[in-house]
Amino acid sequence: MGVDYYNILKVGRGATEEELKRSFKKLAMTWHPDKNPINKKEAEAKFKQISEAYDVLSDPQKRQIYDSYGEEGLKSAELSGSSGGAGSYSFNSRNAEDIFAEFLGKSDGRSYGDGFGSQGSKKAQPVETKLACSLEELYKGSRRKMRISRIVPDEFGKPKTVDEILKIDIKPGWKKGTKITFPEKGNHEPGVMPADLIFVVDEKPHAVFKRDGNDLIVKQKISLLDALTGHTRNFTTLDGRTLTIPVMDIVKPGQQVVIPNEGMPVSKEPSKKGKLIIKFDVIFPSRLTAEQKSDLRRVLG
Incomplete structure (x- = not known):
């Protein structure tokens, strides 16, 4: 029989006119292309199929021929006044809008009283x-x-x-x-x-790094001895590398070291990166012995 219009409309072969209308309305409202902008092609095909099924089954003459001879019978039959004209029955996408508009009692198939024809603004x-x-x-x-x-x-x-x-x-x-x-x-x-x-x-907060735009900031506490004599710091980067930073100059309180191209990637140019900024916090001893003070005076004096 080819296309099963009854199955398309989800009705039995003995469906009444009221049952056809009720089922068509539900399916057409669900599959109208205006309600399915994401899957528009699929919706258009489904909407056309539903409208074609209703066009045939709601017309007593077409339905009788379809029940007796199937889809091929419709194509070869002479249906006076049908959408295909005398000699054949054909269906196109424009028919689908016309049928739906007529069903709702509207002259414009794009203007529906149910609120989704004008959804562009709602x-x-x-x-x-x-x-x-x-x-x-x-x-x-x-x-x-x-x-x-x-x-x-x-x-x-x-x-x-x-x-x-x-x-x-x-x-x-x-x-x-x-x-x-x-x-x-x-x-x-x-x-x-x-x-x-x-x-x-x-x-999410990070245990080591803080982000500032494209830069990464890490705070490091160092002893006064390291600040004066130099030291080396190892960092594990966000991509798992070990970064060794030697600091040979005297570090003053509040001083920072800037490492270019070790910050965050620049989203629009991922090959570029921001800076890694190491901020030092020099920890001074809470007390010194008389001997230590004497040694410091001798060395630094």
């Missing part, structure tokens, strides 16, 4: 969710998989909860406040376009 407020990232993730980049649950209409227009996995590719150098938008992944309520789902990057 959309739910965006939903923002924090995406907490470690400095290591923001340094090297990573992929996150986020499971979400949202409410969408089923094929009959009734709300149902669906789970979905969203993949987020975190780019090296992203900063706190960076937004990743998934258009219309919020709940789908009648008469309103679904809200955009927005993940907002947040930075």
